[in-house]
Amino acid sequence: MIASSRSPLVWVVHISVILLVVLWTLPTAGLLISSLRDKDQLAVSGWWTALSTSSQNLTGRAASPESQVERDGKFVIAGNLLEGGNSKVSAFGFRPLQPTAFPAGTPADIGDGQTLTVKDDGSYEIVSPTRMEGARGQRIFYTAAIPPRFTFDNYREVMRAEGIGASFINSLTVAIPATIIPILVAAFAAYALAWMKFPGRAILIAVVVGLLVVPLQMSLIPLLKLYNGVGAFLGVPAKTYVGIWLAHMGFGLPLAIYLLRNYMAGLPREIMESARVDGASDFDIFIKIILPLSFPALASFSIFQFLWTWNDLLVAMVFLGTGNNELVLTGRLVNLLGSRGGNWEILTASAFVTIIVPLIVFFTLQRYLVRGLLAGSVKGG
């Protein structure tokens, strides 16, 4: 407003916002780019170099002496180290300690009068004055410049071999019912707290506001005991999907009731008065008028609840098993961090699979999310 009239200041604002945006998006961008890179390249160079050619130290083996051919009185083994592609060899060697002793194209003396030549396109030639012996080919160390390669291989790998695909289904199984079931329960309660008169209403609202901030940690141990008890009593496993749905519902209810009550309390009183004059009961008013009008608040809450149940780790770790058909994405990712700590191609691809659904929800329904946030916290002040 005031600053926009002074051009240098405007530039400062623009540049600082660009810097902040870059700072906030770079981590996710790095993850996405890395997950699409070839896993050999990912392991040796930073993702910011993804578009430039990377150089790698590789080891190959020449074809075995059985394939030698006689040419001009000499014995020759020929072949190519690089199988196609646009890679280029810059240097090579035949001893592990001197892997880059010879520039590409120069002949290297490997003893017994034999010479090894590797050209920059990866083709090699071993020339010997006598017939070569042995069954194994010569080891060749070389440095190759490999052009950038992007692939979905990492994703294919994690979806199948690492069980991310199964966990994806498990996460959906947890999140969808845990989002839908509480809505109706919360909506009825919110209506009662917003528009019905009964003794103890103010206290109940205060209780709901208080429960909003009760740490989950308080609930874990007693509920675990309770679940174990109920499971033993009914002869069913203690850790089931039904159990976690109900748990998520219980933990989500305070926010749901609070958000919906605030929204419903803001609806115009006249609508309800005139409906009541027409002889509608509270039940009719709720079903036919309030519920349709509350759609934005219901949408806000659903998004919150979905993001929270999808992203949750703690509740799933306590109330759901760790079998292949129960482990959710977040849990699987934590396990992978332990077992595949150094395999970044697996971790980045898995992490991206876990965050893609929330990101889609976020970008398509951001409006409702913002509205819900504003209703959920500013009102409190």
Place this chain on the structure above:
Amino acid sequence: MQQLLFAIATMAAGVLACAAYFFGTNWILDKLFPSKGLTGPLASRNLRITNAIRPWLFLGPALFSLTIYLIYPVIASVWLSLHDRAGENFVGLNNFIWMFNDGEFRQSIYNNFLWLLVVPAAATFFGLIIAALTDRIWWGNIAKTLIFMPMAISFVGASVIWKFIYDYRAEGTEQIGILNAIVVYFGGSPEAWVTLPFWNNFFLMVILIWIQTGFAMVILSAALRGIPEETIEAAVIDGANGLQIFFKIMIPQMWGTIAVVWTTITILVLKVFDIVLAMTNGQWQSQVLANLMFDWMFRGGGDFGRGAAIAVIIMVLVIPIMVWNIRNAAKEMEGH
């Protein structure tokens, strides 16, 4: 696939059961105490009775689950914290005495206070700055969306993202973690950041700040827009410059909102668990209360007494904010 169908079927059954409950109980209530078509004292008596009962029918399922999942556990946790590991024998305050003598617990409390000092302050600060800056440029909304985005990412996902940034390779080899790459570029030597005692706390905090700044920004940005134009215009006429307007006009008017943002993030910080579990699992002196509590829940077959005692400590730390929230809500209710 099969289990997804099962989930959808259960969901439909659950929703139908809820609907059936609400329809059914209301129908029975209206049948038992009919008021339509009746006149005189009977009708008004019935109307009074239905009006007294119906709210409780509406509230019933919600109150039931709140009681089972939140109110009962709070009481049970306090009770368990006074009992031994299986929750059978009363041990008085032994769990708490053990706790305050335990080095790991003291470390967690110390770290939690560091988190409480840094994260809410930093997230609110960045949120405020970004809200103020983006308010005055044409592509502000795009910038805000991008900064808000980490909010949708799970703590575990964010931990992987940042673990990749902090990745460490031995000196001399090419660094693939961007932080070490930058350090090396400027001539420093690479570090395994998350294993540095004390400082690793800050590297973990960055993750939560990264996630929560968007939240602070969205709410503070709305509060900024809510400041009446006239006050700002008046300040401009009086010759105030941009910074003066920001610090002397805008900030004082937003104290209430800043407090809400601050307390909301504070509560989140007290419950932070996933990030520490995924990044260090409390190693290298980075333990926090929530992770310690989870640890004791299962360590050596689970010590429910000690776990509950740690949970009670977290609860005690939350209570002041809870009281403050309830007071504010009550104040607002009076206005309603």
